[in-house]
Amino acid sequence: MPELVLWDIDHTLMATRGLGGELWGQAFEQVTGMALREQASVTGSTERVILRETARLHDIPYNDGLFVRFADALGALHVRRAAEMRERGHALPGAAALLAALVDQGVRQSVVTGNVRQAAEVKLAVFGLDAYLRLDEGAYGEDGERRPELLRAALERADVAPQDTVFLGDTPADVAGGREAGVRVVAVATGKTSASDLRAAGAHSVLDGLTDTVRALNAIGA
Template identity: 60%
Template structure:
């Protein structure tokens, strides 16, 4: 078994899906902060929260600033805390996510964390709602507050964990996840549980891609190879 390995997880559509709750809470926070009803939202696949806020604000004629993002982040985190029950009832951990995280947690020398475009408070609610947070070291995680682009998030997590890229593996469901890992020299495994298929994840440069997380034993071998 490989020792000294850092496993970096994306959250949305890799480990969990909120089935519309996340978008509803996002729209609530956007209206609270800007006074504008959200008519549309930019395509969020692989984007970090600051970029989603910036581009969605632009679509609504709202001037973006870092202060606006910080206010939005506070509102979004509070909304997630208020609606954690709805998150739990309507969303879910994706099939295989819980047993795979539990199995990796039992592997000697393996640490798991997240590299996500979510703000920290929202990410913590999602992970806790579906019983995943206890397997993850969030002290070395990277969240939407940490960088606007995926490579910056991966870099921050590696720095916090004090792990070289050669001792890390990233799992994510978008081309942006793949490209973010590769930019730092991290091995990437694509997980086709979002809107990007196995072939597209492989074409983006993933060293391997899987349809889902259901095959615990097979994924353990793949991740720790």
């Protein structure tokens, strides 16, 4: 087994059933004073990039201060509506069992996500997944714009070499980022991308889901 397993969050470990988008739009309006008309593409991106590109769509000047205010607002909204997230969303089938199985095997685990940290922590806590993860060793939307940057930040925090790490995600951006960072990628076809497209993107292994714990462990430990 690898020394470290890093997880994407949305559509890899959980689904929020549209609430995440609602909170994003609310935070955008709070910090810009403008209702969200159109959001830039979110698949496989980070909150910093999504905010910058969405601001451009609305002719709003972007700077780091805007991102800091947005991150604070988005995190606070997740805290405020955590109970609603628990009702509307869910951990993906098999996620908790696989996280627990990896802990039992002595594998360290954290997250690499485009979410801002407070939002990520709320999501993981709401669905009972945070107990299996070393969140201080992860990387979040505040840590960079591209997936490879985030992965390298997590590797540095965990003090683990790329060759001793596996990253699980559900998008071609996850696959490309993992390969660029030098980690092995196990892609999970639980998002919008098919298993065949994840293989074509270069994933080292592809799972249809997380329900088969033994199969998932074998893919991670291959």
